[in-house]
Amino acid sequence: MKKVVVGLSGGVDSSVAAASLHHLGYEVIGLTLWLMKGKGQCCSEGLVDAAQLCEELGVPHHVVDTRDLFQAAIVDYLVTGYEQGVTPLPCSQCNKTVKFGPMLSYAQAELDTSTMATGHYARIEYDPQSQRYRLLRAVDRQKDQSYFLYDLSQEMLAHTIFPLGEQTKSQTRRVAAEFNLHTAEKPESQDLCLVEAHGSMQTFLDQYITPQQGEIVNQQGQVLGHHQGVHHYTIGQRRGLGIAAPDPLYVIGLDAAMNRVVVGDRNSAQKSECKVQRINWVSMAKPDAPIRAEVQIRYRSQPVPVTVVPLDDQGLRVNLVFDDPQFGITPGQAAVWYDGETLLGGGIIERFPD
Template sequence: MKKVVVGLSGGVDSSTAAAILQQQGYEVVGLTLWLMKGKGQCCSEGMIDAAYICEQLGIEHHVVDIREVFQTNIIDYLVAGYSAGITPLPCSQCNKTVKFGPMLDYAREHLGIDKIATGHYAKITYDAATNRYQLRRAVDRNKDQTYFLYDLSQDLLAGTVFPLGETTKTETRQIAAQFDLKTANKPESQDLCLVEANGSMRQFLDKYITPKQGEIVDATGKVLGQHEGVHHYTIGQRRGLGIAAAEPLYVIGLDAVMNRVIVGDRTSATQSECTVQRVNWVSIAEPTAPIRAEVQVRYRSQPVSVTVIPLENSRVKLVFDEPQFSITPGQAAVWYDGDIVLGGGVIERQ
């Protein structure tokens, strides 16, 4: 019998993924990663629901304490980024270094199983012509999570199954109800796990970064107001600036060294190009010449046409066909060919 380890967060998606695989004839083992204490699907509350689901399905349930890895790779990473005046994206980092990598390692080393599965909305196919696994968008474009999965290696893609790739969120809940899963009607998480556990990103950051008052200035250096900490702001932000102006102002720069928030009009918050570092070429080998693609620079942004120019040291330059608003250092840029994820990386500070 085929065996698979399913990462269970205590939510409806991972629960349904486990039930689907069991129905398909897999011997399923449940695995929950203990990331941190507190409320939320990745915390104590989620672990209890995950244990209940395993009991419902009659499968083993393993809990792996990975709090130190989470602290180093996510919390310390976020705090260092916000302290430096960038806005890190924790989810991509978490998927590779905290979730998928450790899960597959545990499955192989402790359980003798070489496949893992999660409740992510994405698809994996194999291209024999290039001998590469391809990461593809899910059928449900509203739930597609490939933007957060761009950093998965070929080894991780080869060892991963996404049972919900062909399923819409509505269908997932229907399937969960058919299996009478406890989580069938569980509300969906609307925030990062850290936000869920701490109340808000501001509250989380203020636990680690001491707020320090500084100036809000325009591009010429004119002082327009005061702020309570650079880490409370992000590029493109308009609300909560606390300054009056004749036209809408947006955050266009964060100077952690001078402790300044720089603002400007919408035009000054747009860019025609940016550079991206720590690039992972997912479904194709790294090209030697520029390629055309569609890129997302935020999870909920629409893909836009771009020329991707390879640079040295795992970097690329993105040249947009039309200038883009709010290109935010620390966030991910992920480029596609149709539904295939070509590659992605972290936007650099310009």
């Protein structure tokens, strides 16, 4: 019987992943990471639900306190980014640094196994020709979470199972009901865990960043209004500017040093290219020449055709040249490129040059 450590958040997806593997004959061990200091849905109700699931399945449940790591790798990372006028994406960083890495280390050191599973909607397959593990989109494109997993290493992919990658969310709910899991009807989380815990991203950030009034200006430097903190804004934002103008205005720049929010029309919020750093090449080795792909610049954005141009010999920076200009490209967010269903690589969008 093969032993597998299943990451349990207390939600229906991870519950079904554990129950399915248990049904297939795996020796399942539940593992929940205690992430957040203070009260948060995923770290109070979630811990209880995960423990109850393991009791229902008759399997052991371990809880690992990773609150200090989450604070340093995610909370501090977010706050520093917003202070600098970028909009960080915490989920991919959290998956690699806080979840998959520590889970694998704990499984190997404490539980005598190197196999782990989660309830993510994605697929993994081994390509003998390239001798690499390929990360693929989930069958359910509406739930596909490969975008958030682009930063996983080959070692992590080699030891991971995604039991839900071949099924739809409705099938997951149905399986939960068939197994009579108490999480079968549990509502789906709609926000970042930090947003759920604090009510809004603004409320969370205001605990760490002192609001400071500054100017909202156009591209010519004309003052159009005032704001209460650059960290309350993101590139492409339209609502909440508090400016009366004949045509819609969008945030096109965040100048943290000058405490200024720069706005412009929709055309000025579009760019034909952007630079990406901290690249992780997933399903392919770093290329020596430009490649064609389809890129997502946000989780819910549609993939668009792009040329990926390497900028260094290490493959850590690229320039993305879009076939058509893209709206609201946001420094700090992830750009992730695919070849059909296969995730080739991804990285963090750099700040635009002034």
